[in-house]
Amino acid sequence: MRFHTRKWVKPQDLNPNHTLFGGQLLAWIDEELALYSIVQLENPRIVTKHMSEINFISSAKQGDIIEIGIDVVKFGNSSLTLKCEARNIMTRETIITIDSITMVSLGDNGKPKAHGKTEIEFVRNRIK
Template identity: 70%
Template sequence: MRFHTRKWVKPEDLNPNGTLFGGQLLAWIDEEAALYTVVQLENNKVVTKYMSEINFMSKAVKGDIIEIGMEVQKFGRSSITLNCEVRNMRTRETIITVDNIIMVNLDEHGNPKPHGKTKIEFVKDRLNN
């Protein structure tokens, strides 16, 4: 799992229990999945089609720094399936896992569009071509 993004848990991210609000964390995961997909598919027009069951395993509190990791499970014709793990940067405790996030590549009219990708590509490799 590659951890690409870090977020600092701030007071406005907390629920009444003083822990990270799950809805905020899911918004961060959705944004990271979209950004990861945009980079992989080289298209700014992507949408979240599906997010599987989520599993909250530990909490985060004000001042914690969390890391969001994404990993490609498979490439479809017009989609990419990811999984996600969010962990506490300092303790390395897993906060949440999401087994499947399906992102869909779109054309200019908002319809699913084949992307032609079959493997993970890194930006540094694209720059060498």
């Protein structure tokens, strides 16, 4: 799992139980998945099509630092299937896992568009 970003749990991220609100974590994850897909597929028009079961394993509290990890499962014709894990750096516990997320590349008409990608590319390798 490649961990790409970190988030600091602040007071506005908490639920009434004073732990990280699951909806906030999912928003962070969805944004990270979109950014990752935009870079991989070289298309700013990306949408989340599907998320499999979301497994909440543990939580986080104010002041904790969360890492979001993403791995590519497969490349489709117009899609990219990913998996995700968010973990608490402070406690070293996994907070959430999502085994399958489908992101779709869109054309200017808003319809799925073939992206032609078959493997992970690193930006540093695109620069000549």
